[in-house]
Amino acid sequence: MYDIAIIGAGVVGGMVASALSKYDIKICILEKQNDVAMGATRANSAIVHAGFDAKEGTLKARFNVRGSEMMEEVAARLGVKYKRNQSLVVGFEHERAEVEAIYKRGLKNGVKGLRLIEKEELQTLEPNLNPELSCALLAETGAIVCPYELCIASVGNAMDNGAELMTGFEVCGIDTEEDGYLIKSADGRVIKTKYLVNSAGVYSDRIAEMTGDCDFKITPRRGEYMLLDKECGNFTERTIFHTPTKMGKGILVSPTVDGNLLLGPTATDIEDKEDTSVTPEGFATIFAKASDNVANIPFNKVITSFCGLRSVGSTGDFIVKERNGVVTLGGIESPGLTSAPAIAEYVEGIFKDKGVLGNIKADYVATRKPAHYFSTLSMEEKNEIIKKDPAYGRIVCRCEGITEGEIVEAIRTNPPACDLDSVKRRTRGGMGRCQGGFCSPIVVGLIARERGIKFEDVTKFGGGSIINYYKTKGDK
Amino acid sequence: MSVKADLVIIGGGPAGMSAAVAAYDAGIRDILILERDTSLGGILRQCIHNGFGLHRFKEELTGPEYAYRYELMVRERNIPFKLNTMVLDITQDKVVTAINGEDGLFEIEAKSIILAMGCRERPKGALNISGTRPAGIFTAGTAQRFVNMDGYMPGKKVVILGSGDIGLIMARRMTLEGAKVEAVCELMPYSGGLARNIEQCLNDFNIPLMLSHTVVEIHGKERVTGVTIARVDENRRPIYESRQYIECDTLLLSVGLLPENELTKSADISLDRITGGAIVDQSRQTKIEGVFACGNVLHVHDLVDYVSEESEIAGRSAADYIKGKTTTGKDISLITDGKVRYTVPQKISAEENVTVYFRVSDIYRNVRIVVRDGESILVNKKKQKVAPGEMETVTITADMIKNIKGNTLSFSIES
Numbered sequence: 001m002y003d004i005a006i007i008g009a010g011v012v013g014g015m016v017a018s019a020l021s022k023y024d025i026k027i028c029i030l031e032k033q034n035d036v037a038m039g040a041t042r043a044n045s046a047i048v049h050a051g052f053d054a055k056e057g058t059l060k061a062r063f064n065v066r067g068s069e070m071m072e073e074v075a076a077r078l079g080v081k082y083k084r085n086q087s088l089v090v091g092f093e094h095e096r097a098e099v100e101a102i103y104k105r106g107l108k109n110g111v112k113g114l115r116l117i118e119k120e121e122l123q124t125l126e127p128n129l130n131p132e133l134s135c136a137l138l139a140e141t142g143a144i145v146c147p148y149e150l151c152i153a154s155v156g157n158a159m160d161n162g163a164e165l166m167t168g169f170e171v172c173g174i175d176t177e178e179d180g181y182l183i184k185s186a187d188g189r190v191i192k193t194k195y196l197v198n199s200a201g202v203y204s205d206r207i208a209e210m211t212g213d214c215d216f217k218i219t220p221r222r223g224e225y226m227l228l229d230k231e232c233g234n235f236t237e238r239t240i241f242h243t244p245t246k247m248g249k250g251i252l253v254s255p256t257v258d259g260n261l262l263l264g265p266t267a268t269d270i271e272d273k274e275d276t277s278v279t280p281e282g283f284a285t286i287f288a289k290a291s292d293n294v295a296n297i298p299f300n301k302v303i304t305s306f307c308g309l310r311s312v313g314s315t316g317d318f319i320v321k322e323r324n325g326v327v328t329l330g331g332i333e334s335p336g337l338t339s340a341p342a343i344a345e346y347v348e349g350i351f352k353d354k355g356v357l358g359n360i361k362a363d364y365v366a367t368r369k370p371a372h373y374f375s376t377l378s379m380e381e382k383n384e385i386i387k388k389d390p391a392y393g394r395i396v397c398r399c400e401g402i403t404e405g406e407i408v409e410a411i412r413t414n415p416p417a418c419d420l421d422s423v424k425r426r427t428r429g430g431m432g433r434c435q436g437g438f439c440s441p442i443v444v445g446l447i448a449r450e451r452g453i454k455f456e457d458v459t460k461f462g463g464g465s466i467i468n469y470y471k472t473k474g475d476k
Numbered sequence: 477m478s479v480k481a482d483l484v485i486i487g488g489g490p491a492g493m494s495a496a497v498a499a500y501d502a503g504i505r506d507i508l509i510l511e512r513d514t515s516l517g518g519i520l521r522q523c524i525h526n527g528f529g530l531h532r533f534k535e536e537l538t539g540p541e542y543a544y545r546y547e548l549m550v551r552e553r554n555i556p557f558k559l560n561t562m563v564l565d566i567t568q569d570k571v572v573t574a575i576n577g578e579d580g581l582f583e584i585e586a587k588s589i590i591l592a593m594g595c596r597e598r599p600k601g602a603l604n605i606s607g608t609r610p611a612g613i614f615t616a617g618t619a620q621r622f623v624n625m626d627g628y629m630p631g632k633k634v635v636i637l638g639s640g641d642i643g644l645i646m647a648r649r650m651t652l653e654g655a656k657v658e659a660v661c662e663l664m665p666y667s668g669g670l671a672r673n674i675e676q677c678l679n680d681f682n683i684p685l686m687l688s689h690t691v692v693e694i695h696g697k698e699r700v701t702g703v704t705i706a707r708v709d710e711n712r713r714p715i716y717e718s719r720q721y722i723e724c725d726t727l728l729l730s731v732g733l734l735p736e737n738e739l740t741k742s743a744d745i746s747l748d749r750i751t752g753g754a755i756v757d758q759s760r761q762t763k764i765e766g767v768f769a770c771g772n773v774l775h776v777h778d779l780v781d782y783v784s785e786e787s788e789i790a791g792r793s794a795a796d797y798i799k800g801k802t803t804t805g806k807d808i809s810l811i812t813d814g815k816v817r818y819t820v821p822q823k824i825s826a827e828e829n830v831t832v833y834f835r836v837s838d839i840y841r842n843v844r845i846v847v848r849d850g851e852s853i854l855v856n857k858k859k860q861k862v863a864p865g866e867m868e869t870v871t872i873t874a875d876m877i878k879n880i881k882g883n884t885l886s887f888s889i890e891s
Contacts, residue, residue, distance in 0.1 A: 276608065277606065277608045278607065279606050280606050280692075283606075305604055382580065382581050383581055386575075386577060386581070393580055393581075394562075395512065395562035398736075399738075401562075433599070434599055436599075437597050437599055437617060438596065438618075441621045441622055441625070445626070461611070461698075465698040465699055466611055466699050467630060468622055468626075469629045469632055470628070471627055472627050472629050474627060
């Protein structure tokens with residue numbers, strides 16, 4: 001019997017797990033996919049929003065502003081890259097009133113460090129912007145963070161503190177019992193828990209239905225992105241938004257913490273909760289809209305394109321509530337990443353008030369070793385490590401300079417990388433400009449070795465994402 | 477660990493090995509080859525098909541055989557090499573930083589450096605194909621590595637996008653291993669591969685080559701289940717009405733090779749926009765004195781024999797540089813008309829016979845390759861056919877160079 005089961009290991013579920021794992025209780029995290037961070041967390045804008053977008057008085061505004069305040073400390077504690085690169089909401093002359101309205105809303109939401117700026121200053125700050133732009137809102141607290149890194153680190157931190165992660169656990173039914181809930185997985189596994197957190201992203205309405213308490217619907221909103229080579233990571237220093245529309249904050253141009261340039265997202269509401277395909281229309285929209293704000297973007301340096309699904313709730317706001325021991329966290333669309341630490345703090349408060357949590361563990365570990373610590377070491381420090389383990393001297397991913405030691409560590413560290421893409425998200429191995437051309441066969445070999453499975457059983461991202469069908473030579 | 481060496485060669489593939497052997501034979505002894513893989517040979521190790529060495533050895537070898545001949549030459553001369561060693565940085569004053577499991581991170585102060593890092597395949601991301609992102613999409617070279625080195629089958633029903641040589645070779649290879657190759661789609665109206673590969677790898681196996689076709693959408697959630705292809709118009713835009721679905725589990729990409737010049741850039745060496753490699757003179761010297769480049773890192777070759785030939789030039793030139801023999805005196809830029817896409821070298825700095833390699837931008841028939849010094853024609857060579865997939869050469873003699881009046885030589889294709 002678990003005290004708390006968390007359904008969905010995205011950044012919201014991960015942050016909740018991390019916050020609750022401080023306490024001396026039994027926690028499990030149930031994830032349908034082969035790895036954590038596989039839903040909206042895997043593919044979003046990676047922005048820590050300052051908090052001027054959401055309408056005053058909403059949960060979005062509240063959690064956004066609080067989350068933005070918390071993020072730097074949370075990222076540092078979990079060893080996740082975070083950069084306060086500031087953000088700009090830019091507008092043409094005819095959009096001046098809207099830019100000013102956003103500024104006022106930001107003030108009402110309690111956002112610090114907001115300033116309206118004019119064309120000249122805008123051009124000095126960001127020389128690559130469209131010269132036609134005439135005004136902007138500068139948000140000094142705007143920042144960037146890597147969402148899946150944050151999620152992996154938070155789940156890892158929770159696991160280091162005893163939480164159990166069950167992957168491939170696709171919740172297909174929830175039975176209410178007297179002393180808790182029976183949660184059933186499609187593969188036959190069943191777990192029992194006293195309390196339940198529903199952080200199932202685009203599926204949070206389905207999970208809510210299973211608990212017999214669903215008064216909302218989630219509509220997935222597709223968002224397509226393009227990622228440019230690291231050569232272009234300095235094309236803009238700040239995150240550039242245009243004045244928002246009712247479908248969201250529009251197409252942004254932003255550097256990433258890893259030094260790439262990110263363009264996107266588009267916004268199309270769909271029914272299919274799994275449709276993450278990219279479309280020619282998406283490319284065209286990104287091309288047109290990004291070029292409105294930033295001039296001469298080097299589109300020939302695109303190294304990959306991808307699509308994520310935002311879980312847009314039918315209420316227009318985040319759905320954060322507790323009933324009969326079930327905490328529902330639904331409709332956590334943008335600014336969900338920013339809000340995640342604040343939502344986790346709030347959920348911690350709910351359970352504290354209910355008296356579920358008890359004391360903080362004696363052996364609680366608050367921090368986590370940075371995922372990319374090796375690359376930040378000095379030559380001497382690296383050599384110390386290589387002397388102990390030569391695998392840290394063998395570069396596997398040439399483009400990103402990732403060593404065999406780091407990849408093996410990702411396979412052995414919580415939450416363990418178990419497929420090709422999960423190694424990529426943890427180490428950046430295979431994420432560079434060759435996109436895994438050289439290193440993927442080597443990484444497949446390392447996963448097989450470390451996990452004691454056959455080479456041909458290593459997948460790209462679990463399930464039927466087979467890489468090799470069968471062995472052709474030697475013992476079959 | 478910090479060491480010095482007369483000559484550091486980055487890359488132990490065919491280019492690096494040929495350059496090392498040539499430098500050794502020109503009297504240089506303090507050589508160090510740094511190779512990132514587990515053995516010498518570079519990409520030839522996975523090219524188990526034949527057709528290598530026809531020019532060089534006058535016989536048909538497989539890739540590993542060709543590489544092994546050079547490895548033996550390196551070993552016979554006791555030229556030092558370090559394996560599993562990745563170079564991370566080179567500086568303008570020729571300090572090489574590298575890493576491996578035995579020595580850790582270390583620096584080498586080199587008198588001269590030869591860049592021989594080879595090239596890599598253009599990945600899918602660069603293509604922006606619509607649809608899903610399932611397993612089953614590989615560059616042809618990655619699939620080649622799985623099949624030929626690891627011994628696994630990455631696909632059973634295959635569509636290949638791009639008719640570069642590796643794609644053509646892999647069409648045959650996958651077929652021989654039991655896969656069904658449904659089609660090779662080529663965006664251009666002609667193939668970028670060698671004519672002999674189209675004959676031996678596609679036609680001999682009845683694999684259709686669909687020119688002016690591209691993949692417009694990838695289908696499948698976990699593994700590829702099919703692709704939609706379409707014909708393209710003269711502006712290379714897909715024609716919607718011509719869309720057709722092909723069921724397959726694998727999409728291989730053979731859409732071009734890119735010289736791997738990250739290190740070259742780290743030393744601030746200027747690159748040629750067309751070749752993607754360094755700008756060099758006839759000795760294969762880059763803009764930094766004592767830093768040379770050769771092989772596929774300089775420009776993508778279609779035959780390894782030419783890689784060896786070019787790398788010997790770089791090896792001998794590095795030897796001359798180390799011995800203090802400099803041969804300058806001229807500063808001639810080679811310019812092109814667009815039909816000639818590029819030349820290597822891009823500059824001539826000495827009066828000696830220079831073989832100029834170049835590629836054309838389209839298929840041209842019954843033309844002349846013309847080299848001019850201002851108005852005067854130095855070379856006028858008739859060709860029945862020139863094609864982008866086949867590298868061309870012309871020789872500019874020492875005499876011609878001696879008598880050049882201007883400071884440019886223009887290369888053109890004329891009818």
